Amino acid sequence: MAATRPQRAPITSPAAATVFSTVLTQGPVSRVEVGRRTGLSSAAVTKAARPFIDAGYLEELASEERSGPGAGRPRSPLAIRADREFFIGVKITGDDLIGVVCDLRARVRATRHRALTSTAVPDVVAALAALVAELAAPYRDRAYCLGVAVSGDVDQVGGVVRYSPFLRWRDVPLGDLLAEATGLTVRLENDVKALAVAEQWFGEGIGVSSFALVTVGAGIGCALVVDGRLVTGARGVAGELGHVPVGGSQPCHCGGTGCVEAIASTGAIVARSGLPIDEAVARARAGDEAVRAVFAEAGHAIGLALAAMANLIGPERVVLSGEGLDAYDLVDEHVRAAFTAQAFGSVAECALIIRPLPFEEWARGAAAVSIQALFRP
Incomplete structure (x- = not known):
């Protein structure tokens, strides 16, 4: 007979979801601190946490002794049982x-x-x-x-x-x-x-209310987190930065013309240079001006698109990733120059964080x- 699986996470209310996600992404953390960070009362935090403790998703760590006037009772931080x-x-x-x-x-x-x-x-x-x-x-x-x-x-x-x-x-x-x-x-x-989502909960997005993740490689992808929520749009396709038109007559597989992806994706660089990507990178690094110009135009297109996106949503930071970062040294100055020139006012102060990430x-x-x-x- 199949084993009976234990009780799943008891999410029964927005308060329960808030308490659990706070401990998950910021713990170990005391109930008092959870309340301070979420605006929930101590009673609400305790009520929300108890079912998670009973179901084995949370545990109370040993009490932390407090000192000083009005220190009160020791705190028992809440922590995730990661192997639950x-x-x-x-x-x-x-x-x-x-x-x-x-x-x-x-x-x-x-x-x-x-x-x-x-x-x-x-x-x-x-x-x-x-x-x-x-x-x-x-x-x-x-x-x-x-x-x-x-x-x-x-x-x-x-x-x-x-x-x-x-x-x-x-x-x-x-x-x-x-x-x-x-x-x-x-x-x-x-x-x-x-x-x-991984970056929001467990990486560069922790503690940041708004950021953009942009990937450069076979395609030009983008995901937006605004006010702590992943932006999906009405049909789930919000953030398609690769299909923002930035000029030029290059046709894109989407049916549009002048899309960032038609200029700056790996396939676009291969098509425009007439070389396999590894050879194009090697020649550009060796000083081949014609190939360097292809990468420069790609970087300019990416920078314009980043500025358009940043002008619209005002992220605290933009995280750049993707397999195309292997050749990022060839486009970096052009990305940053176009971004700075096109960003409006203080948007230009938005941090661009380079974060290579493997497919894992x-x-x-x-x-x-x-x-x-x-x-x-």
């Missing part, structure tokens, strides 16, 4: 699958790669299910959720990949297909938004989407 539940995250690329197992703090416990011999939907589903089975085996009694990150237009609520240019998919009900194949609860998300971090982002979704009322 595990989450599987998978990043789908055109060539392979990258999978991770994460604990509740989004710390990676295991990693697996699986090459894709085909991007046909049935083949990808089968390969992903096999990868998940490998990853989940040691955690079967505490791994309930699968997060999947894929590029393109993703309907997170419906679990549908509306359009993924690199996989050549349209209207694929991937969430349902994977739920049936794996038996897990599946959360599907655009890959850049998934990476932003994108898979971790997919797991983080499941973690975040689990603790919403």
